[in-house]
Amino acid sequence: MVVQTIREWSGIQQFPAATQTKVLELLEKLHHENVTTLTILVMGKGGVGKSSTVNSLIRERVVNVSAFQACYGxxxxxxxxxxxxNIIDTPALIEGGYVNDRALDIIKRFFLNKTIDILLYVDRLDGYRVDNLDRQIIKAITDSFGKAIWRRSLIVLTHAQLSPPDGINYDDFFSRRSDAILKVVHLGAHIKRQELQDLEIPVVLVENSGRCRTNESDEKVSFLYFFVIKPFQRAIKNDIRKESKPLWEQRDMGLSNCQFWYGFPQELGSF
Structure with a gap:
């Protein structure tokens, strides 16, 4: 993994004023709760908008990623x-039509002595099918980090400012796409039916281009508040309960019965 120099989060100043206020209030609350770090892992296939989503989160212009970075993240x-x-933008999980086991191994080794607070699994809203390869990706992530990684996950669907095919309204199109991806997650992660109620994975829409609609405060609709503010609020309440070792390391030591931090609020849901 390529580790960049730590920099001041100056991109906050590029958020709309209303969002800046919410973020700064939240950082102040984090300070009082003695929570000083949050680590977000971003994963998905190539070309789905992972890097653009990272740039939207920190409000910086998209940068050109070198071949070295594209290979190693x-x-x-x-x-x-x-x-x-900390936001970790990872290599594409597919190479030559197969799961990129080398990339997964690099990511796993990078996190051996670190904690993943949030997993963002990124795909495109305008994808029209899921197949066995998607299931293999989910299985590979689960094998690397344990089933409980999905308790702190969020499904992110990019390219959300689209026009659905003729005869399908937007809500129905989103519902079908999100249901299809959730189904493949449940299958690939071997999540049993009786576990579904306690493992409700939120799905959110993201549009990283300038086409995204905004509200009266110039905030991106259904993005900035729910995608940035709400997860951080949940992190305040739960981050203190982190384990000293990541679950996949505990599992290798025979301690897989330890609890895993849950991550995201159930109320986010699909919107």
Missing amino acids: FTRTRTRAGFTL
Whole structure:
């Protein structure tokens, strides 16, 4: 993994004023809760918008990723008011039509002595099918990090500002696409039916281009508040309960019965 130099989170100033206020209030609350870091792992196939989503999160312009970074992934670390945000943008999980086991091994080794607070699994809303390869990706992630990684996950569907095919309204199109991806996650992660109620994975829409609709405060609709603010609020309440070792390391030591931090709020759901 390519680790970038720690930088001040100056991109906050590029958010709309209303969002800046919410983020800064949240960082102040994090400080009082003695929570100083949050680590987000971004995974998915190539070309789905992982890097653009990372740039939207920290509000920086998209940068050109070198072939070295594309192969190994990279970490962006930003600090603000004593809080450190780590976002790990990973290599594509598919290479030559197969799961990229080398990339997964690099990611797993990178996190051996670190904690994943949030997993963002990124795909495109305008994808029209899921297949066995998607299931293999989910299985590979689960084999590497354990089934419980999905308890702290969020499904991110990019390219959300689209026009559905004729005869299908937007809500129905989104519902079908999200249901199809959730189904393949449940199958690939071997999540049993009786486990579904306690493992409700939120699905959110993201549009990283300038086409995204905004509200009266110039905030991206259904993105900035729910995707940035709400997960951080949940992190405040739960981050203190982190284990000293990641679950996949505990599992290798025979300690897989330890609890795993849950991550995201159930109320996010699909919107």
